[in-house]
Amino acid sequence: MATKDKILDTAERLIANQGFAATSLRQIIGEAGVNLAAVHYHFGSKEELLDQLILRKITSVNEQRIARLDALESEADGRPVPVDRVLAAFFEPMIETGSRNPQFVKVMARLQGEGLIPSIMQKHFRSTISRFVRALRLALPDVSQEEFFWRLQFMFGAMSRAVSDPVDFVPGMLKDERHEFSSVIRRLMVFLAAGFQAPASMEMPQEQEVQA
Amino acid sequence: MATKDKILDTAERLIANQGFAATSLRQIIGEAGVNLAAVHYHFGSKEELLDQLILRKITSVNEQRIARLDALESEADGRPVPVDRVLAAFFEPMIETGSRNPQFVKVMARLQGEGLIPSIMQKHFRSTISRFVRALRLALPDVSQEEFFWRLQFMFGAMSRAVSDPVDFVPGMLKDERHEFSSVIRRLMVFLAAGFQAPASMEMPQEQEVQA
């Protein structure tokens, strides 16, 4: 079974550095020293390969997330868990994984950037996310359902930038500083907690907007 | 020169509906009724075609943005323009464009999802964005440079979800409601204003994180 793991490891390394679309199966099998058809034998397709690549590492992250949330909820004993606690339970397991397995986190970042996350989320995150969505919903009783829905979208959008390579919108704004993954995630949590708890935007159904 | 415009219009329609990667040049030229080589004659490459497709419509949006910001700054007369005003100047021109030209906004959304925005931003947004970044920076004197930098990243991440098709993290959470583009953008502005003005996260350089 060395072949399967050789493929997975090589693919992980290459996708982390080049992205998924830019990494061809032929490059993977070249560097892994295996045959092209072996990929399709073991995985069926390039997408399935990606899927298994993610699955073998994301599982433990999601288990940690659920465990943290379980602990918070039993501690809260029926009352809503505060937003920042829920967010911490979700994001901090990623910090630990990131320091232990930076390659894998880079892959996830690449996928975010390439827009492949929604479908992958649906597969591997669905049950985890629905737990967290419920917890967040309870913590935010004053936010309308539709506003809450969109704030979730914004959250995952912002998250994708936290794990991706930062974009230098204004060159020279940050001269090649080290961006510690853990501190970025912590900044993200602060940002999101504030966003989630913002006062509702005026709900004016299809009215004209006002000039500033 | 009808050929060039036929290509651009057809490409815009197809990319809006299928995405950039999923739309082949052969499909574009098929529906446009032109020859494959014409694309490379007029644009050079598929990416260049996309580039010109964006350029022909984004210019006016960016001009509106700058005009709005100019007005705010001269009105403020040296004092910082409040965060929410700056954000409105940036996002509201998109609302107007979205109602007048939904196809184009859908293309932008697709590109966000496919991770093609960073490079495009660099080309077409650079000067506009640096103006807005400066205005935001002045409005947020208490936020550290690094925290500000990351909040910018989060902002563009969240923005990308506002224009993309929403992801149904929890199925049935919103039964096929209409998501008015303008109200989503307004929700986004509220969310971002709160995130930007959040208290700074504790700046603890490479310390252990605390268990919750």
Added chain:
DNA sequence: GTCTATACTGAGATAGAC
């Protein structure tokens, strides 16, 4: 069950005739 060799289809790109 595992893997190799090879072939198929469709993509973007290009050279050169008109």
Added chain:
DNA sequence: GTCTATCTCAGTATAGAC
């Protein structure tokens, strides 16, 4: 400016060796 023909490389599929 436009079109035909062709090139290279991608993901995929299958037949058959071990």
